[in-house]
Structures are given as C-alpha cells and as structure tokens.
Amino acid sequence: IQKVSKINPVQLKQDHIDVWYKLWNTGLTISVSKATGAINGDKINATIYYVLSNVRSLSSEVNTTHAKKNEVTKQLENVEGCFGGYHHTFQALNLWGSLTSFSEISTIVQFWLLTLEKRGCHKLISTGADGVMQAMVLSFGGFRFSAHHLEFNIHPKFLHRDYFFRRIGYGSQTFINISVTLQENNKAILGVTLDKSDKSYYACDGGCIDDPVQLGNSITYFPVKLTEPVTAILFITSDRRHMELIKHTLHVKEIAEAPAHEHHIIALHRHGHHLGGLPTLFWASVIFLIIIFHLFLCKLVYNEYYGKQDKYRNRYGKSYT
Helix, strand or coil, rough: HHHCCCCCCHHHHHHHHHHHHHCCCCEECCCCCCCCCCCHHHHHHHHHHHHHHCCCCCCCCCCCCCHHHHHHHHHHCCCCEEEEECCCCHCCCHHHCCCHHHHHHHHHHHHHHHHHHHHHHHHHHHHHHHHHHHHHHHHHHHHEECCCCEEEECHHHHHCEEEEEEEEECCCCCCCEEEEEEEECCCEEEEEEECCCCCEEEECCCCCCCEEEEEECCCCEEEEEEEEECCCEEEEEEHHHHHHHHHHHCCCCCEEEEECCCHHHHHHHHHHHCCCCCHHHHHHHHHHHHHHHHHHHHHHHHHHHHHHHHHHHHHHHHCCC
16 A cells, blocks of 8 residues: 555556556447347446456556566466356346445345356456456357367357457457347358457357368458257367367257347347337338328318308308399
C-alpha cells in the first residue's frame, strides 16, 4: 500500500485504465435478443466486470516480480482441459442472477469461479484476471483445449444468434477470433481469423472429413455441420498432421450441414414474439391504404352532406314568376 500511495494519482488512474483496456481486448460480442429472459451484452459485461473485480491481476500488479510475470505467462499457455462440454454457461441460469446487491454479486462471483475451477480451468484461474477472462470466454461457447487442439463444442441448435469471440488465447503468442453469423436462410456460418500468431494454424469443421484449411489474418468461413454422434463444430490446431488424424478418432456415422433454425425461433429473438417482423414495404402499403380509405370516407361524408343541401336548395329554392 505504501508503494502504491507514492505513485502519482494521475498515473495510477491511467495504469488502472490500461489494465482494464488490456483485459477487455478479450471478450464476446453477441447480437441483441428481445426474447423474454434472454442474456444480452449488458448483462454479460456486467457479470464479467464483477468477477474480474474480485480476482487479482498478477501480471499487472506493481509488486509482481519479472520472474513471477514470466511464470504467469507460462501458466496462461497451460489451458488443456478448459472448458469443454456441449453445455455452455449461457444455459446455467444461476450464473446470470441479479447484480443489484452486494450479497447477490458475491454469490454470482463464487458460482462463476467454482464452475470454472471444476470444469478444468483451475490453471487459468491461478493466473489471475487474465486467465479468468480467457476461461469465461471459453465457457460462453463451450470451447475446450484438448490434446493439441481447440474445439468449439457448442451444439448447432444454440447458434440462433450472432456471436463474436474476440482474442481467444492459444499459447502466449497467438490469438484467435471466431464469429458465428446467422445468414438469410437461417443457417449459421463460422468465421475464423488469426488476430496474432507465431506459427501456422489450421482448422476443420464438424467431423473433420475435409482437408485442413490454413488460417490467416483474413476471415475463413466454415459451414456448421451436425454429426452422429455429435462432435465439435470446429477444430483448430498448429499441427497439420494432428488435424489430419482427428477424423479417425471421431468415429462419425453421419454428417451433414446443420438444419436451418425455425423462423419462429429467430423471430422470437429479433422481435420478441413468434410472429416475426414484416418488411417495410408491407407497412408502407398498410399506411397508404389507411390514408386512401380516410380520403374516400371524407369524400363520402362531404358528398352526403353537401349533396343533400344542393338537392334541397334546388327543390325549394326555385323562384316563381
């Protein structure tokens, strides 16, 4: 505390901002859902903020020695086993409770750290805020590091919104961006780019029956495939030979592109109800018809009122000479 108290307040504030800016480089962007009870970006960011605020940032503390920082960096590379499974944390409602009181925040933070620890992310958690952020982002998509590769384990049925996973760490020198985009035909498509890398990386989609595709700084697209039995929808590794062998270990019986999501599900997230949104031309036509109807009604009333007056005037207003 004495060491920190000697730092210029302006510099201390700037250092604090810089640390948070670095942490937020990794994260998740998700399309807004109007469905009842849906988890949106504001809730996600608030939860991340409170969880990270309750752990140390070992790599940024002024008392952390250079040797300790190197140790933390090496630990960040040891991510095998985190997070995994086909049940991502968006399904766990107790992780997304209210954050309005201190006790509620404390409970949510404890649930998150316990969940990440028990799902194989204990080594990342031990590194502090940097590792916790990586672990949380991995959990959002059910990502898992396993035996020299990264798996995207989410089930295709959950890909009815747009996602963008930013800067997933793969080792100490590589960061990967993975996007999920819902197309006009209601099918999702995956996009992968290397934000930064120290070697060549390759990827294949569900089942890995196609040849590995080398990744780069420009986006590479992959279809979302559904297999029997269910496998990850995306595999990424720096070992091409390892990727070529993966397909022999999955024992897939059937493989096909994942079916399009039903319209009412997409409509529920986009518009808050199952009816869906109607095109602008439809509403313009409705407004036009309403205006025409009212003009016709006004003309009818006008003719009815003034027409009778003219009729009576002609009948009783004749002059006799």
